[in-house]
Amino acid sequence: MFIQPWDDSLDEAEWQTWIADGHDFGLLSVNGLLGNSPAVVPTHFISDGNDLLVHLARPNPVWQTIENDPNVTFTVIGDYAFIPGPWRAGADIPLTHGVPTSYYAAVQFTCQAHIVDDPEAKADLLRRQMAHFQPDGDHAPVAVDQPPYARMLPGIRGLRLEVTDVRAKFKFDDHKPVEHRTAVAEHLTERGQSLDAPAARQQLRRLNRIGPWKP
Known part of the structure; x- marks a missing residue:
């Protein structure tokens, strides 16, 4: 990912806050086996300290690749x-x-992938994910010996992604004059399509922190 100086994260707290603000779906990219293209898997995830937690279906073809090369x-x-x-x-x-x-x-995130196959460890991973995605607790206990998850756990494998490097980019024309950035944010708000509103909020947030760009 190419990052211009004005697009760089201002500090670690900026990207950490952005991730914590409901950005919990991403793309897992794994190296392809010899002669094959890399594989990309869209999936939800949660942060667990410095690690990311993911689970995928056992029939997913990425497992052989990850076992061969855990760099993801x-x-x-x-x-x-x-x-x-x-x-x-x-x-x-x-x-x-x-x-x-x-x-x-x-x-x-650049990561080392660690496969989680132990039944109780998988159940614990799912409990952590459920605590994030269904914090009201409106679900059956995730246990290795109780339905419905007991019969479903063998069908998944977990991944603990040990993060070794993070690169963050916020591309919102921060090198342009203040008046220009303000006007574009207004255009985005007025257009109001798709993710225009959050894009405008990001631009104004960065504008408030950076002000005029100083190389």
């Missing part, structure tokens, strides 16, 4: 929006000469 990447992307060229045109050029771009936030 997990990528989370959100708050993205297409920015039309006219929104980015400077005051001294025609609107149609403005160059479009994409806004987005992305956090990329």
Whole structure:
């Protein structure tokens, strides 16, 4: 992931807060076996200290690859929006000469994957995930000897992703003048499509922290 200086995370707390703010779905990328393309699996995850916890179906073909090479990447992307060229045109050029771009936030984790196959360890992993995704506790106990999970646990494998590096990118035109960024955020809010509103919030949040960009 290429990161310009003005797109870089301002500190660790910035990307950690962004992940904690409901960004809990990403792409697990694993190296392909010799002669095969890399495999990419979309999945929910939770953070557990410095690790990420994932579970996948046992028939998933990625297991052989992970067993062969545990070096994986997990990528989370959100708050993205297409920015039309006219929104980015400077005051001294025609609107149609403005160059479009994409806004987005992305956090990329480089990890060592550890497969979890022990039944009780898998149950514990699921309990941690359920505590995050169903905090009201409106589900049956996740236990190795009680239905419905007892009969389902053999059908999954867990992954503890030991994070070895994190790269975060917040691409919101932070090198542009304050007036430009403010105007684009207003355009996003007015357009109101898809993830326009969260993209505008990210741009204004970064604007408030950075102010005018200083190389």
